[in-house]
Amino acid sequence: MQSNARTSLFWTWIALGTMLIWAYLPTMANLFDEWMHVPQYSHGFLVPVFSAYLLMQRKETHFGMGQSMPWIAFPVMLVALVCRVISGWIAFPWLDGFSLLVFLTGASLLYGGMKFLRYTWPAIAFLFFMIPLPHRVEVMTGSTLQTLATHSSTFFLQVLGQPALSEGNTILVQEHKLEVANACSGLRMMMTFAAFCFAAVLLIDRTRLEKALILASCIPIAMITNVFRIVGTGMAYLYLGPTSGISETIHDLYGWLMMPIGLGLLMFELWILRNLLLTPTPRKTR
Template sequence: MNRRNAYFTIAALAASFVWAYSATLRDLVISWEREPDYSHGFLVIPFALGFLWLRRADLKQVEIQPSAWALSLIIVSLLVRWVGHRYAFDSLDGYSMILWLAGATWLIAGRQFLLWALPAIGFLIFMVPLPFQVERLLSVPLQRVATEVSCFVLQCLGQPAFAEGTTILLGNQELHVERACSGLRIFLGTIALAFAYLIASRRELWEQTILLFSVIPIALVANALRIVVTGLLYRFVGNDEAIQRFCHDSAGWFMILVAATLFAITQIFLTCLIRRVEVMRMDDLLSRSRAEA
């Protein structure tokens, strides 16, 4: 593909993307603004661009070879979008947009360039809200676990706490662990941060696996800590509107920072637990020995 045809193809794809997905992008922004569980969506695109910048050194080894096979991926993205509209799965519209971007990248620059950009493109998944069915499937068990864990911690702190369903009876107070307090925001935010770190750090596969699975207990602990703090505030300060606003809004963001700190501690622990082995050739070792002598 010569330069003129390449520019024409890029312009045509950009125009078709704006025409096809401008409404999708608008709906995503509305979701980020109105749904606290997905407010991290504003950070996803800047992070994805940052990953491309961090991987810029590898771009020198990438050979640009446009491929017509990419049209198959673009067709798949259109089918996914059709299924989403046909069966009212709004989230599939956002996922089809990501598939379309991958297909367009493959079409313009080739398979090697797509593999280079794939971590950034894949990270865009975190800007799309989960399907309602999946969200509900996650929220209900998260509510129950958060209730039981936070009630246990409150009891360990000497508080008269008892759990009934998703309600904590704390003295004369009733602390309702609603869906907004299920920890889905912390869970999704922590997973996004974990993926961002793993993409940027390029650790060994076994380390990536451990760190990725550590997200689940970290998110549960962070959310339970939020509910415990809420219960203590209700117990010793009172149940006024300011405390409720803090516990539902500000505390959610603060607990994401707590989860990020716990994740960093886990990463440091793994680094200290396993020491890197320095591999040297025999002639390098002999030359170093002579230099020290």
């Protein structure tokens, strides 16, 4: 009897998994298209892989299988269904992608209750980074970052002794005009480093203060690396000329260097926090 129950449960979950894949296949196709053609979301290919890695890493700290909680799981899955309906009604793709995370939360509760959800929640939460931002949020964030990048780069060019002025999203340096386009706003780096910082928080064993500082650092790290690229490109244009093939090569090289520089800054931050925030040792009693 017990063997028949396990077999029945196995095929039940196979059926649910098949239905989940069939239901969300158009959603995943849309996400795949965004990852392929929108540069700031190209990291989306790695997000599901890293989520699976998180599940494997947490096997050593498995919270155990709890009792199924269908009275909570089914309402959560119903919320996911409502999100999908609203998404199709108002043409809001972000809500459709977010409903997948809600559904996986409900599935975890149905499979093993709160104990199993405590095991799966980091992997489910990390999947958030594979979902493109809503268009309005993306435009507003990109515009703000673009303005900040323009003014910050102008300031550092002035520090380097160049007569730089900002006019809108254009930097005027001598007779040259350096356009800070939308692609140079730093949104791509911010999204990528937000994923990196969140992954670091999930993997390292640090205090809550340290983890909060690491999460908050994704924005300044993205801005610093982006300003580095713009200033380096501006200096190359000044000394090599905007029509030089070498200056274009340097522009592309700075783009490739943004990732290792940002990762280096993140590692440097982790080193500072490890040496700055010390765990107090208990006093010896006489």
